[in-house]
Amino acid sequence: MRHLLSIADLSYVDALSILDTAQEMARVSDAPVKKLPTLRGRTIVNLFLEDSTRTRISFEAAAKRLSADVINFSAKGSSVSKGESLKDTAQTLQAMGADAVIIRHPASGAAQWLADSAWMSGSVINAGDGTHEHPTQALLDAFTIRKHLSANSGDLRGLSVAIVGDILHSRVARSNVLLLSMLGAQVIIVAPPTLLPVGVESWPAQVSYDFDSVLPLVDAVMMLRVQQERMSDYFFPTPREYSHYFGLNRDRLGFMKKTAIVMHPGPMNRGLEITAECADSARSVIVEQVTNGVSVRMAVLYLLLAGSPTSPGVAI
Amino acid sequence: MGTYLLTGGNLADGAATQIYIADGVIVEVAPKILHPGAAIATEIKVDGCILLPGFVDLHTHLREPGREDSETIASGSRAAAKGGFTAVSAMANTFPVADTAGVVEQVYRLGQATGLCDVFPIGAVTQGLAGKQLAELGAMADSVARVRVFSDDGECVFDPMVMRRALEYVKQFGGVIAQHAQEPRLTQGAQMNEGIISSRLGLKGWPAVAEEAIIARDVLLADHVQSRVHICHLTTAGGVDIVRWAKARGIAVTAEVTPHHLLLTDERAISYDPVFKVNPPLRTHSDVMALREGLADGTIDIVATDHAPHPAESKECEWQAASFGMIGLETAFSIVQATMVDTSLMSWSDLADRMSNAPARIAGYADHGQPLDAGSSAHLTVINPTASWRVDRDLVASRSRNTPFHGMELPGRIVATFFRGEPTVLNGALVRTVEGV
Numbered sequence: 219m220r221h222l223l224s225i226a227d228l229s230y231v232d233a234l235s236i237l238d239t240a241q242e243m244a245r246v247s248d249a250p251v252k253k254l255p256t257l258r259g260r261t262i263v264n265l266f267l268e269d270s271t272r273t274r275i276s277f278e279a280a281a282k283r284l285s286a287d288v289i290n291f292s293a294k295g296s297s298v299s300k301g302e303s304l305k306d307t308a309q310t311l312q313a314m315g316a317d318a319v320i321i322r323h324p325a326s327g328a329a330q331w332l333a334d335s336a337w338m339s340g341s342v343i344n345a346g347d348g349t350h351e352h353p354t355q356a357l358l359d360a361f362t363i364r365k366h367l368s369a370n371s372g373d374l375r376g377l378s379v380a381i382v383g384d385i386l387h388s389r390v391a392r393s394n395v396l397l398l399s400m401l402g403a404q405v406i407i408v409a410p411p412t413l414l415p416v417g418v419e420s421w422p423a424q425v426s427y428d429f430d431s432v433l434p435l436v437d438a439v440m441m442l443r444v445q446q447e448r449m450s451d452y453f454f455p456t457p458r459e460y461s462h463y464f465g466l467n468r469d470r471l472g473f474m475k476k477t478a479i480v481m482h483p484g485p486m487n488r489g490l491e492i493t494a495e496c497a498d499s500a501r502s503v504i505v506e507q508v509t510n511g512v513s514v515r516m517a518v519l520y521l522l523l524a525g526s527p528t529s530p531g532v533a534i
Numbered sequence: 535m536g537t538y539l540l541t542g543g544n545l546a547d548g549a550a551t552q553i554y555i556a557d558g559v560i561v562e563v564a565p566k567i568l569h570p571g572a573a574i575a576t577e578i579k580v581d582g583c584i585l586l587p588g589f590v591d592l593h594t595h596l597r598e599p600g601r602e603d604s605e606t607i608a609s610g611s612r613a614a615a616k617g618g619f620t621a622v623s624a625m626a627n628t629f630p631v632a633d634t635a636g637v638v639e640q641v642y643r644l645g646q647a648t649g650l651c652d653v654f655p656i657g658a659v660t661q662g663l664a665g666k667q668l669a670e671l672g673a674m675a676d677s678v679a680r681v682r683v684f685s686d687d688g689e690c691v692f693d694p695m696v697m698r699r700a701l702e703y704v705k706q707f708g709g710v711i712a713q714h715a716q717e718p719r720l721t722q723g724a725q726m727n728e729g730i731i732s733s734r735l736g737l738k739g740w741p742a743v744a745e746e747a748i749i750a751r752d753v754l755l756a757d758h759v760q761s762r763v764h765i766c767h768l769t770t771a772g773g774v775d776i777v778r779w780a781k782a783r784g785i786a787v788t789a790e791v792t793p794h795h796l797l798l799t800d801e802r803a804i805s806y807d808p809v810f811k812v813n814p815p816l817r818t819h820s821d822v823m824a825l826r827e828g829l830a831d832g833t834i835d836i837v838a839t840d841h842a843p844h845p846a847e848s849k850e851c852e853w854q855a856a857s858f859g860m861i862g863l864e865t866a867f868s869i870v871q872a873t874m875v876d877t878s879l880m881s882w883s884d885l886a887d888r889m890s891n892a893p894a895r896i897a898g899y900a901d902h903g904q905p906l907d908a909g910s911s912a913h914l915t916v917i918n919p920t921a922s923w924r925v926d927r928d929l930v931a932s933r934s935r936n937t938p939f940h941g942m943e944l945p946g947r948i949v950a951t952f953f954r955g956e957p958t959v960l961n962g963a964l965v966r967t968v969e970g971v
Contacts, residue, residue: 305850325852326725326736327806334805348854350736389736415733416741 221333221342222518224351225396233360233400234373239517240361240510241370246283247513256524257286263311266292266322266345272484273345273355276508277320280515286523289316304328308337316340318523326350341522349387355483356393358514360401362507363438366479375402380432381423382408382464383442383491384453386415390483391442395423406432410464412453429464433473440481441466441492457490466492471499479503535955539572542581543916545906546882553585555912558955562908578960580916583949584882587890588620588651588913589867590902592683592712592790593766593838595859596622596653598644599637600629605843605933607641610863611650612931613841615958617863618915618948620651621894621902622841626658627688633658633669635677642679650958654899657681659700659711663689668700675707682898685712687766688813690748692718697752701761708898710762710788715748715773716740716814725854727800727815735803737853740815742770749773753780753787764896765789767840769814771824778833788896790838791825793862793869794938798822802938808849808856809938812842829888830879836893839866843934861932865925867917868944875919876945882919890915912955921947931964 219232228236246254262281266274274290281288291311304323311319318341321329326348333342346352364370367377379398385391385407398405399422406424407414418425426432433439444460454460461467466480480492480502488494497504537556545551545563554562554572562569596610605613607624614622624641626632632641638655645653657674661667663686674681684704691697691713700711721744726732728739749765753776756763765777768789780787794812799819802810810816828834842859849856862869870889874880880888894903904910922945927935951959958965 303847303851323852325854328852331806331852334807348736349738392734392736416728416739417730417733420730421733 220522222353222522223330223333223342223344225353225356225393225400228397228400230400233357233397236357236514236517236521237361237364239521240357240514243516243520244510244513246516247509252283253285254283255285256520257281257284260286260317260523261315262286262288262519263316263319264288264290265307265311265319266290268322268324268346270322270346272508273322276511277345277515279512280519283512283516284519286519304332305335305337308332308335312338312340318343318519320345322346324348343518343522346389348389350389351393352389353393354511354515354518355390356397357518358507358511359394359440359481359483360397361510361514362481362503363403363479365510366503367437367477373401374398377438378404378406378436379438379440380406380408380436381440381442382429382466384413384444384448385409385418385442386413387445387448388442394440395421399423406436408432408464410454430470430473433470434475436478437475438479438481439466439474443483443485444487444491461490465490466496468493468495471496471501474501481507483507537571537575538952538955538957539567539575539577540580540585540916541577542579543583543585545585546886551585553906553914555952555955558912560906560908560910560912563906578950580949582920583916583918585906586882586886586915586917587903587906588915588951588953589618589889590893590897590899591619591622591839591841591863591866592836592893592897593687593840594622594624594863595627595840595842596624596641597628597843599640604845607644607653608648609931609933610841610843611645611648611653612964613861613863615650615951615953616931616948616964617865618867618917618951619863620913620915620951620953621899622651622653622863623683623897624653624655625687626656626685627663631658631662632656633661633663635670635673638674638679638681639677651953652899652902654897655679655681656687656712657684659684659686659691660696665689665692665696668696668703671700671703671709672707675709682707682709683712683764684709685714685766687712687714690714690716690718694751694755698755698759701756701763702759705761710764710896712764712766713748713752714766715745715752717744717747720744720747726803726811727817729800729818731800731803735806737803742772742817742821745770745814746772746776749776753777753785756787757783757785762786762788767792767795767814767838768825768828768834769795769817769821771821774824774828774833778828781833788835789833790836791829791834792838792840793866794860796822796825796829796873797869798938803853806853808851808853809860809936809940811853811856811858812860813858826873826877826879829874830884835888835896837866837870837888838893839863841932843932844936845934849936860936860938861930861934862937863932864930865937865939865944867948868923868946869939871919871946872944912952914952915948916950918947918949919945923947
């Protein structure tokens, strides 16, 4: 495997291998000197064509802990039709000798398009493409769930996870539904019908409109960010009504299993999809998700790039 | 003008025949030509080929004036001739828009000057395709171009009052409104058919109902004001049902389907290759089957290409940034043979009707779509049904390369095209005298 574009491209064995490797990488992050020489001399480009700080610095930290040289390429704004074309950007990066490009792009499919093109020979890692996928986010979520609820090994069989909120526009949800179900977890999608994609019944997940009835059943609750622009497009009447039916608050925390955890990919809208009390509660693993993100991204970079500089990567 | 004797061919009904052409007219059609002029005519052997009336396209984007980087009337005419067409209808969404007599006359004259096929301009329904104010439909109808088909194609005539008035107004000169059926609010930012595939790919959906709602509205409007409406590029099973219902009710509606919607489905988008990005979008397998059935039973009257050339940079990019559209003049016939004739859904006579007679009748192109009888204008397409070919985007006559069929092996070849009695294509290639046009 040369690229990481979609969870759909991973096998069960690939996914477990990434999680197991991430666990090894987590030890590096806990050590006094947080550095491995593995990717010394390799050049990794962070190509971020959409505003994102968290994911970019997480990838940057991961690459640096593996001793790679990191170049950050950020373009402001999100218009896909203006400015330099993706083709020109890709050819420029190729000419500079990038071994891997980590791409965040507002257009769905941009990462795959880049990987399938003849413009670049390096690895492509999808760091979020439009409303399509965000595979490393799903991997770090699975890693976090496994750490808390599956004794830090194996898959997620027997566990149940609710993904709550704007499924329609969420690349995090798409990647998580694919990955968590592949790892054996039962996934329940919770959202108002307006925020569910057409054809969601074909996804490997159950669908519910009733958050309260789902809460007692699950081992993890993953809250999704509600984007500001959804407010004006008739997806729900008011933010208040959305919070009332689909927000995580103190009362709902009480319905959850005692062992269940609260997750959020960030950045949060405190008071909309999640109250501050829930975000900061002992149930919340939200900050830890960030930590685990670095380990998982180290694992992905390692598995794609480690090996001789002339070889395109090792098989995951 | 030359005289030609076509020998060894068959008519659409299978009858072996010879055709003698002189002075732009079919002089004689018979198993053995008796006319004395045939003895000195240029003989063209078309053994095993089928002789059809020249194809007529009711939906062609030739891009001139304004986007000559992607196509010109000359290059589009070459592509048309290669595809067996003797008449095409140039859509109005040029720069400037074809919404005045001046622009449609320019397009018409450039077509005549090229001389490879008739180029009939389609006039815009509204000024600047903006959907607000009717364009000067009467002036375009009275112009040299004699416009009878009006369309804002690319945009839907969405305002029901504007649509009503347009339908009423064109009755005075026997015109027809060709509607691009797309409810704009339901398709804001839409990228592909809304369904399981769009949800998986994270591409914003273009729901079937956005097309069907406009078709339903417009057949009812046409009924109410007793005028004619033509539905451009029908793509959904539901749309076929609505048109079938309207025809059964006696409403004067006609409809077209494109070759690409007869063959391709939304699964092509999985590649994120924008060559498959088109408006209206590729739909599902069951839609494709319903379109084929509708074309076979006559619910859908015609095949139209929606030939939409785009320069490379408009397609060499992310899906969302890419332009909608695909070229189709040179592949149309082969796709229709593959999907409709080779599947036994239609006969060769049916194909001649859907690609020549019916479109000429709808648009009022009296000189085209005539039966291959003595006295008809000599617009002919000679096809070899048993040959096959591989589509190569680097070998197209069009100025643009955005064909979704690149690399496909297709049945049926255009062997020759005769426009007004002169060959524009012979042996499958543009004839030398017109190559440099």
